[in-house]
Amino acid sequence: MSLGVSRRPGINIGPEHREADERAEELILGFWVFLMSDAIIFGVMFATYGIMLRSTAGAPGPHQIFDIRNAFIETVALLTSSFTYGLSSVALK
Amino acid sequence: MHPTLDVIVNRTIATGAASLVIIGAVVGVSLITYYGGWRVLWSEWLTSVDHKRIGIMYIVLAFVMLTRGLIEGALMRTQQSFGLNGGFLSWDHFGQLFSTHGTIMVFFMAMPFLTGLINVVMPLQIGARDVSFPVMNSVSLWLTAAGAAIVMISLVIGEFSTGGWTGYPPYTENQFQPGVGPDYWIWAVQLTGLGAMMTGINFAVTIYKKRAPGMHLFRMPLFTWTALCTSILMIYAMPALTVDLALLALDRYLGYHFFTNDAGGNMMNYANIFWIFGHPEVYIMILPAFGVFSEVVSTFSGKVLYGYTSLVLATMSIAFLSFTVWVHHFFTMGQSAPINVVFGISTMLIGIPTGVKIYDWLWTMFRGRIRFTVPLVYSLGFMMLFVLGGLTGVILANPTIDYQAQNTLFLVAHFHNVLIPGLLFGMLAGYHYWFPKAFGFRLDERWGMAAALLFTVGFILAFFPLYALGLLGFPRRTLSYTDPVYLPYMLVAGAGAAFILAAFAALVIQLYVSVLEREQNRVPAGDPWDGRILEWSVSAPPPEYNFAVLPRVTALDDFLVAKETGRAYRMPEKFEDIEVPKNSALGMALCVTGALMAFALVWHIWWLLVVGGVGAFSAIVGRGFVRAATRIIPASEVERDYMRWLGEVAAAQPVSRAEETEPANRGLAARPLAGAAE
Numbered sequence: 123m124s125l126g127v128s129r130r131p132g133i134n135i136g137p138e139h140r141e142a143d144e145r146a147e148e149l150i151l152g153f154w155v156f157l158m159s160d161a162i163i164f165g166v167m168f169a170t171y172g173i174m175l176r177s178t179a180g181a182p183g184p185h186q187i188f189d190i191r192n193a194f195i196e197t198v199a200l201l202t203s204s205f206t207y208g209l210s211s212v213a214l215k
Numbered sequence: 216m217h218p219t220l221d222v223i224v225n226r227t228i229a230t231g232a233a234s235l236v237i238i239g240a241v242v243g244v245s246l247i248t249y250y251g252g253w254r255v256l257w258s259e260w261l262t263s264v265d266h267k268r269i270g271i272m273y274i275v276l277a278f279v280m281l282t283r284g285l286i287e288g289a290l291m292r293t294q295q296s297f298g299l300n301g302g303f304l305s306w307d308h309f310g311q312l313f314s315t316h317g318t319i320m321v322f323f324m325a326m327p328f329l330t331g332l333i334n335v336v337m338p339l340q341i342g343a344r345d346v347s348f349p350v351m352n353s354v355s356l357w358l359t360a361a362g363a364a365i366v367m368i369s370l371v372i373g374e375f376s377t378g379g380w381t382g383y384p385p386y387t388e389n390q391f392q393p394g395v396g397p398d399y400w401i402w403a404v405q406l407t408g409l410g411a412m413m414t415g416i417n418f419a420v421t422i423y424k425k426r427a428p429g430m431h432l433f434r435m436p437l438f439t440w441t442a443l444c445t446s447i448l449m450i451y452a453m454p455a456l457t458v459d460l461a462l463l464a465l466d467r468y469l470g471y472h473f474f475t476n477d478a479g480g481n482m483m484n485y486a487n488i489f490w491i492f493g494h495p496e497v498y499i500m501i502l503p504a505f506g507v508f509s510e511v512v513s514t515f516s517g518k519v520l521y522g523y524t525s526l527v528l529a530t531m532s533i534a535f536l537s538f539t540v541w542v543h544h545f546f547t548m549g550q551s552a553p554i555n556v557v558f559g560i561s562t563m564l565i566g567i568p569t570g571v572k573i574y575d576w577l578w579t580m581f582r583g584r585i586r587f588t589v590p591l592v593y594s595l596g597f598m599m600l601f602v603l604g605g606l607t608g609v610i611l612a613n614p615t616i617d618y619q620a621q622n623t624l625f626l627v628a629h630f631h632n633v634l635i636p637g638l639l640f641g642m643l644a645g646y647h648y649w650f651p652k653a654f655g656f657r658l659d660e661r662w663g664m665a666a667a668l669l670f671t672v673g674f675i676l677a678f679f680p681l682y683a684l685g686l687l688g689f690p691r692r693t694l695s696y697t698d699p700v701y702l703p704y705m706l707v708a709g710a711g712a713a714f715i716l717a718a719f720a721a722l723v724i725q726l727y728v729s730v731l732e733r734e735q736n737r738v739p740a741g742d743p744w745d746g747r748i749l750e751w752s753v754s755a756p757p758p759e760y761n762f763a764v765l766p767r768v769t770a771l772d773d774f775l776v777a778k779e780t781g782r783a784y785r786m787p788e789k790f791e792d793i794e795v796p797k798n799s800a801l802g803m804a805l806c807v808t809g810a811l812m813a814f815a816l817v818w819h820i821w822w823l824l825v826v827g828g829v830g831a832f833s834a835i836v837g838r839g840f841v842r843a844a845t846r847i848i849p850a851s852e853v854e855r856d857y858m859r860w861l862g863e864v865a866a867a868q869p870v871s872r873a874e875e876t877e878p879a880n881r882g883l884a885a886r887p888l889a890g891a892a893e
Contacts, residue, residue, distance in 0.1 A: 144424075148347045152420045155450060159412055162454035166488055170462065170473070177479030179472070 224303045228290070233371045262798040264349035265759055266334050269356050271653060273331025274646065276356075280323040280363055285719050287316040289712040292677065296709030298695040299702050309694045310377025311396070315366065317380025318400060321496070322407045323363045325634070328642045329503040330355075330414050333442045335653050336645075337418065339750035339757065340436045342427025342766045347420040349796045350838070351413050357806030358410035364806075365403040365813045369396075373817070376400040379692065381489060382463070384474035384482045389467055395817050398467065401460050402813035408456050411499075415449025418442055427749070429768035433527070436748045437520060440527050441506030444534035445499050451538070452495035459488040468816075483548050490541035498537040501633065502530060504641020505572060508594045511644050512576045514744050515591040516583025517872070517887065519772060522575040529568035529575075536565045546617045555614040562612035569605055573598060584887070586872055588744075589663035593644035596671040597636045604632030607682065625685025631678045640670070643722075651743045651882070655755045656733040660876045662725030669718035677711025680704035738882030739863040745872060745884035747772035752783060754860040755882055760793045760848060763857045778886065784864050790850040790857070797846050804834035 175184070184190075247253055260268055291312050294304045304312070338346055346352050369375045376396040378387040382404075387397040422443045426435070435443075463485065465471040472480040513520040520526065542550065542558035576598060585591070607629040611617050620626060643666075651657045684704045689696065729736065741755040749766055752774040764787040770776045777783040812827035814820075867881035874880055 148420055148424045151424060152347060152416055155416045155419055159416065159450045159454050162451055163458055166455050166458040166491070170458070170484060170488070173481065173484055174473070174479065177472075177481065179478040 221303070221305060225305045225308045228304075229308065236367050236370050258798065261803055262353075262800045264345075264353045264796050264799055264802075266338050266346050266349065266352060267653060267757065269352050270331040270334030270336075273327045273334060273356055273359070276360055276363060277324050277328035277331060277642075280319050280327070280366075282719070283367075284316055284319040284324050285716065287312050287319070289716050291316065292705075292709045292712035294694070295705045298693075298705065299699060300695065300697055302695045304694065306694050307374075307377060310692070311375045313692050314376045314379050314382075314396075314400065315369075318404065319366060320634075321380055321500070322404055323359070323366060325500045325638055325642075326407065326411055327359055327363075329445070329500065329638075330359075330411070332507070332642060332645045332649070333418060333438075333445070333503060336649055336750055337439050337442045338421065338425070339652070339753070339761055340439045340748055341422060341425065341430055342749050342762060342768060343421060343425040344760050344762065344765075344793070345796065346417050347425060348417050350799045350801055350844075352417055353799060353802035354805055355410040355414040355417065357802035358413075358809055359407045361806045361810040361813065362403040362405075362407035362410070364810050365399060365406065365817070368814065369399040369403075373399065381486075381493070383489075384463060384466065384485050385476045385480070387463065387467075388475055390476065397463075398817040401464050401467070402816050405457065405460050405464075406809050406813055408453050408460070411449050412453040412457070415446040415453065418446035419450060422446070427762075427766050427768050430773075433524070434768055434771050434773070436506075437509035437523070437526055437530075438503070438506035440530050441502040441509075444530050445502045448495040448499045448502075448534055448537060452492045452499065454492075455488050456492035456496075459485060459492065462488075464816075483545070486545050486548065487541075490544040491538075493544065494541040495534075495537045497633075498533055500638045501641075502533065504597075504638050504645075505530065507590075507641045507645035507648070508576060508597060510748070511590040511594050511648055512579050514648075514746060515586045515588055515594075516580045517586075517745070518579055518583040519747075520575070521578035521581075522571075523771060525571055526575050529571045532568040533565060536561060536568070540565065543612055543614075543617070546614045547621055552614070559612050559614050563609050566605060566609050573602060584872065586875060588647075588876065589658075589660060589667050590644035590648040592664065592667045593640040593647075593670075596667065597640045597644075600636035600671070600674065601633060604629060604636065607632060620685060622690055623685035624681040624689045624691055627691050628678045628681035628685060631674075631681070635670075635674050635678070640667075643667070643670070648744070649750075651736075651738045652741070652750060652755050652757070654733075655737055655739060656729065657736040657738060657743055657876070657880070658729045659725050659732065659736075662721050662728055666718045666721035666725060669714050669721055673711050673714030673716075673718055675711070676714055677708050680708045680711075684708075735878040738880060739860070740867040740882035741860075742774075742884050743880055743882045744875065745887075747775040749774055752777065754863070758853075758856050760795055760853070763787065763790060763853050778884070784861065786861065787857075790854045792850050793848045793853055794845045795848060797844055799838070799841075799844075801834055801838045805831055808834065 247256060260272060263269065290304075291309065294302045294309060297303060334346070334352065338344070366375070373395045376382060376387060376399065377392065378397055378400070382397060382400055385391060387400075422435070422439060462471070462473040466473050466475060466480075472478040474480050474482040474485045476482070509520055509526060540558055540562045542554065543562045546555050546559075576594070607625070611620060611626065611629055647658055647663055681704075684701060685691075687700065687704075689701055738755050741753055741757075742751040743755070744751070749768070752766065753762060766773070774783065808827045808831035812824055812831065815823035815827055863881075864883060867883035868879060869883045869885035870877070870880045871885045872887070
């Protein structure tokens with residue numbers, strides 16, 4: 123029910139397009155809630171990974187298989203990209 | 216080799232059950248064809264995205280599955296009544312029975328019932344025209360239906376899991392159950408779990424974003440509060456189940472070792488993740504029932520709900536605490552004693568907010584003008600029996616006692632004692648209470664009363680002996696026994712099952728009688744019980760758009776205030792065009808393709824899996840291209856409907872509460888005498 127103009131997450135197309143704005147608000151909240159639900163999925167999978175890290179039954183572990191260094195660089199690059207994108211969209215508002 | 220008598224009996228029962236499914240389907244299809252109902256069924260129901268119709272279909276699904284679940288329960292009681300030195304069922308048949316019974320009752324009876332009830336009622340209670348995502352609502356329904364269909368198919372083709380409704384590995388791994396049974400279980404539950412998660416998102420966003428002007432959070436009816444807490448639990452609990460089932464499927468299909476006995480697998484992690492979902496699930500099931508009782512007790516006592524704020528806080532506390540107790544489902548799994556103590560204490564804490572609720576309902580009734588209608592009888596049965604179920608829960612929450620009583624019928628008695636008087640009585644009370652709102656006519660009181668009393672007596676007879684049996688050391692899920700000391704208790708429990716079946720028959724007869732006599736029980740004015748909340752302020756059944764003009768809420772029991780101050784049944788200043796969503800076949804498309812994919816996975820038919828997957832994907836992408844997703848109901852049509860309803864209100868004679876269950880009740884309530892308790 124909040125009628126604030128630019129203080130909430132979302133695209134904030136303002137009072138001129140109030141109806142479209144409110145409709146988008148519902149969609150965006152729904153999407154955030156879905157992401158929260160998704161976060162639980164990943165949380166449970168990460169926890170399972172953590173528990174099973176050493177349960178390899180003698181097979182090679184992650185250190186022998188994964189090239190962590192490249193993956194780490196790629197992840198940092200991706201996250202930086204998302205972060206700067208976020209900053210720019212905040213600045214746009 | 217000649218078949219033994221045992222084999223003949225088991226085969227006959229299994230074939231009979233499978234034939235019933237097929238005959239039921241054939242009879243259903245022929246009847247619809249005979250009456251030429253396919254077009255109506257398709258355009259008015261199957262593709263409908265109206266929250267009221269989706270809710271009704273959810274409840275129909277729940278009743279269909281309840282029929283099967285009840286028969287299975289009664290069959291198991293019969294087996295154990297004859298179980299001294301044998302009985303008539305094979306261990307494998309018995310294992311499938313308790314697995315399908317639990318799976319059906321939790322995922323395909325309880326969940327659809329409560330989701331359906333929330334769907335019908337919640338948007339009306341908050342003054343909304345529909346839920347936030349109507350098409351997604353339809354998809355949720357049809358994914359649940361697809362899961363139910365997979366369970367029904369398992370009765371005809373192949374077999375079901377014998378691993379119980381929790382499906383614990385390693386017993387559900389390939390090593391012990393190489394057949395299709397656990398696969399049927401995994402994919403049926405996976406489908407409905409997905410539906411439940413989307414339902415949770417939908418309801419939560421609806422409650423946060425679509426409330427009528429003036430309906431701030433602490434003016435929401437208690438049922439809506441419980442719906443909100445249930446939705447939040449669904450959002451956070453269902454994903455754990457999704458992951459757990461996916462990992463088990465990886466074990467079974469691709470030879471992983473998440474939960475196997477060997478090669479580094481850890482089956483205890485399955486139990487751990489399962490109950491991170493499973494315990495909130497318990498409260499997903501019970502909270503909406505608490506909401507129903509809050510509405511029913513207040514309405515039929517003619518009083519404002521006592522302690523509204525404390526009830527809201529208690530609901531939220533229960534929702535929060537439900538995530539902190541899951542370890543009590545496996546006290547004996549080998550974790551350290553201090554951990555068990557922590558979870559034992561947190562479990563006992565839940566008794567506090569629940570106790571608050573019981574006292575609030577009692578105080579609501581205190582000095583009220585109580586009418587002993589069917590929903591109130593269910594509520595009274597609930598209050599007395601649920602306290603006992605809660606008490607045995609607190610007993611089991613003590614790890615040292617749990618070590619003795621775990622895995623016995625004491626536990627079975629405990630959870631049936633909270634689920635039947637809690638969930639089932641709540642849902643049936645809600646069904647009886649809101650039926651006139653959804654369909655426009657009241658249900659028969661006499662058969663309803665018979666059903667309520669039979670359910671209560673049947674429950675007591677069927678499950679109280681199980682406490683004694685459990686304390687005598689009788690393990691759960693046991694086919695037969697050799698010690699005659701168990702026999703008398705088993706016979707009483709078997710008689711109880713007969714009472715419960717009779718109660719269900721009374722429910723069916725009640726529906727039949729009510730439909731026959733619908734003309735004299737119509738309540739077109741829409742307020743048969745002198746209701747207090749917005750859902751009673753519109754016609755019965757409500758128009759597709761619910762409210763001709765969105766209400767402005769000024770108080771907690773807004774409709775009651777409106778009736779007192781004379782602003783109910785007024786002509787609004789002007790009508791406006793209303794935009795409603797168009798029907799969508801997406802739900803049906805995902806139902807068919809989802810069921811196909813699940814069936815393909817169960818039987819390893821890879822081409823069918825691809826067909827189903829491509830079909831589902833195309834349906835979702837195709838939906839994205841639908842541009843005209845809504846249609847406009849012109850203001851003139853809204854006005855015409857509204858005028859007709861006002862005419863019905865004017866024609867109705869206001870009835871006092873004494874005539875509530877008489878044909879005179881056309882849904883318009885006379886104001887009580889001045890000075891009466893409100």
